Amino acid sequence: MAWQGTIVFFDLQTTGLDTKSCHIVQLGASCKNTIFNATSSPASPSNTSYKVNGLTVSYGQLLLHGSLFPGPVLLAAHNAWGFDQILLMRVLRKFSLSEQFEQVVSGFVDTLPLSRKLHPQLKWFNxxxxxxxxxxxxxxxxxxxxxxxxLEELFWNYWEPYNDVISEFTDWFYALK
Structure with missing residues (x-):
């Protein structure tokens, strides 16, 4: 059975590859024809991107143009466990936003090991x-x-993984605590 919840595919552009010290300069995301794009300079992050994409948080619920965003929301990135998840969680903790974030997002899907499982015949998986x-x-x-x-197009149009495969490559927040 295909996943019934919402998966938001995302990527980070950063000032380096060290998850302990680099800064996020662009966060791009895609979910069912809704695009999110936030850029910032490391010294002055943007707090107004919600006005462009329609995403807000109210009482711990993610809203898209004022309506409840379907959940549970999973964030998917290629090499999430090795980079994107680590960096994003570090930044959220730094600004005391991880608790609010975990009310909206239930976990991270790493599409790198997922692609290895679904297509082991391939030469590379980057x-x-x-x-x-x-x-x-x-x-x-x-x-x-x-x-x-x-990444979203690869996932839905070419890989089409079932729930058990998606869950196998998901770090759920309740399991991380």
Missing amino acids: QPYLVRCFLRGKYNAYNAVDNAKQ
Whole structure:
């Protein structure tokens, strides 16, 4: 059975690769034709991106243009466990936002090991190779929105994993505590 909840595909552009010290300069996300794009300079993060994409949080609920966002919401990234999840959670803790975040998001899906399980015959599993292989397209390593959209297309149009496979590659917040 296909996943019934909401999966938001995301990518981060950062000032480096060290999850303990780099800064997020772009967060791009894609979910069912809704695009999120937030950029910031490391010294002055933007707090107004919700006005552009319609996403807000009210009483611990994620809203899209004032309506309840369907849940549970999972965040999916390629190499989430090795980079994106670690960095995002560090930043959320730094600004005391992790508790509010966990009221809206139930966990992280890592599509890197998921792609290895679904397509073990492939030579490589990095996202640029997967985009070339399945989408026959080009991968722009420096655009988080494009990366998130391509990952969403790979997931739903080419991989179509079932619930048990998605759960196998998900870090649920209740399991992380």
